[in-house]
Amino acid sequence: MNPEVHVPGWEWYYVAMYFFIGGVSAGAYFIGSLAELFGGERHREISRTGFYIAFPLILLTPPLLIADLGRPERFWHLLFHAKSGFPYLNFQSPLSVGSWALLLFGAMAFLSFIDNLVAEGRLQSVPFARAYSRMPRKWYAVVGSLAGFFVAGYTGVILNVTARPFWAATDPLIGALFIASGASTGAAAIYLVMAWRKKIAAAGLPGLDRFDRLAKVLELVLAVAVVLLAGRWAAPLLRGSSAVMFWGGAVLLGTLVPLAAGWYLPRAAEGAALPERWATVLAVLVLVGGALLRISLVHAGQVQ
Amino acid sequence: MPKGMFVDTSICTGCKACQVACKEWNGLPHEPGHFRFDPVEKRPVAVNFTGDSYDNTGDLSAADWRHVRFIEQFSEDRARSRARWLFSSDSCKHCNDAGCLNACPTGAIVRTDLGNVTVQQDVCIGCKYCIPSCPYGVISLSEASGTVRKCTLCNDRIHNGLGTACAKACPTGSISFGEVAGLKAAADRRLAQLKGLGHADANLYGYKEAGGLNVFYLFLDRPQVYGQPETVVVPQKRLPVSSAVTVVGALALGAAAMVSFRERGSREEDEEVKK
Ligand code: SF4
DSSP states (O other), X not given: OOTTSOOOOOOIIIIIXXXXXXXXXXXXXXXXXXXXXXXXXXXXXXXXXXXXXXXXXXXXXXXXXXXXXXXXXXXXXXXXXXXXXXXXXXXXXXXXXXXXXXXXXXXXXXXXXXXXXXHTTSOOOOTTHHHHHTSOHHHHHHHHHHHHHHHHHHHHHHHHSSSOXXXXXXXXXXXXXXXXXXXXXXXXHHHHHHHHTTOTTSTTHHHHHHHHHHHHHHHHHHHHHHHHHHGGGOGGGTSSXXXXXXXXXXXXXIIIHHXXXXXXXXXXXXXXSOOHHHHHHHHXXXXXXXXXHHHHHHHHTXXX | OOEXXXXXXXXXXXXXXXXXXXXXXXXXXXXXXXXXXXXXXXXXXXXXXXXXXXXXXXXXXXXXXXXXXXXXXXXXXXXXXXXEEEEEEEOOOOBSSOHHHHHOSSSOEEEOTTSOEEEOXXXXXXXXXXXXXXXXXXXXXXXXXXXXXXXXXXXXXXXXXXXXXXXXXXXXXXXXXXXXXXXHHHHHHHHHHHHXXXXXXXXXXXXXXXXOBSEEEEESSOGGGGTOOSSOOOGGGGXXXXXXXXXXXXXXXXXXXXXXXXXXXXXXXXXXXXX
């Protein structure tokens, strides 16, 4: 591996934030789809909330991506070849495939969002509503979860498929790590929105909780595996600001604290479920941890 | 027929004529200084200039498409017998399996009929993904244009029957331009000659790396000494496995969702709660 490989100079407040917000949106969406697919009626509130979150969040991401470009006004070259005007796709470049996936995901998230509004009776007449609601919901959920997984994971593949030593050394784990983090931050976002909409009592929360716990365990395992795999290139994760963000933010706040609290607090409170105030605090911590995970890994690959 | 360059570092004198010719022909600006406050000097100091070597730029960049490396091999006691100064003029290698080109999401980076890899300046959006994808640390973002820039193998010259500007300017013949096949034959002859003269470590670099480099080198020491990686993995070679493992991660979460959200599981839990 060649330490002289140049750094791209991706800014954390654009690129890492895109990775994070895109991850939350995609995570919320695939949780919504999976709950729809496997959970049925009981988890309706969870899938609705996931679909309510996904679309507004994914709307925030194109500006971030475009702002990091050297020539923002040319962003459309990502989708259409500048010379021929034809749609352009380069299968060797996760950035190219990801741009199309983001578009597809955005379209799916939009339809689900509108569908939600219609289902809750907030929107009366939508053009074409009949056309797409005739599509079996299960199929819709399958495609939706696939698009969601892609958007959550490809950003990790982008980092891994480079020649920068830290990113190359941690190949092929970052994609899976980002998917696990997308699941746990997506679940946190769903919880927060449900609390805000006073729907906490809704059935299905134990299911979300169980899924969230499994996702966090996977995230923790992958985070540790990333450091081990990095071997002698792990230095940025062992000292300096990325190390603090990675261990303190991503590992401690993002997984260890919520896992420990989820185990301890319900027992201490003698209730069956986590007290709501604590659950809210934990959800916020998980989101902060998820942001720090992306920032630390985007940064660790760019220290010279 | 692919054209390229053979850089015989054994006869480079470090005069930097190639660096100058490259700047002039391609109209490249000076390297923009990146200043940072120096607590010792108590004033801002440009951190991207070396100042401690005859090697002035230290690296290739969007404004420096050629870079003469000065490798100063002196033992601690400065014993004369051991002292050696190696030079190597470096540039884009115009890889046959080019990481930068593979990574480009807009089709801005293209290979011409002569095998050279160039960036179409009016297509590049400055996403910067090619930068970490080049295993050699060549391609770089130009702050002035907002696009990536690098050596074009003098695309305009070579499509009009001329050689590259650097090869033209090189006074020792260390850089030669021509058809890759012919250059390789010359390189093989030169290597045999040097081995005969007792340069046991002499080696050719670029025959197999990254699908073969159209700009390749003869080194007197290990490639590592010249800052060239000895094992080169073009990043996109890892894409299938990287994607597959990510898919496995997604499947694992799908399975987790299946066991977590299943109706039956929830009903049991409800009963537990009721108890
Ligand atoms: S050396 Fe780097 S910039 Fe040049 S063709 Fe190869 S990958 Fe591209």
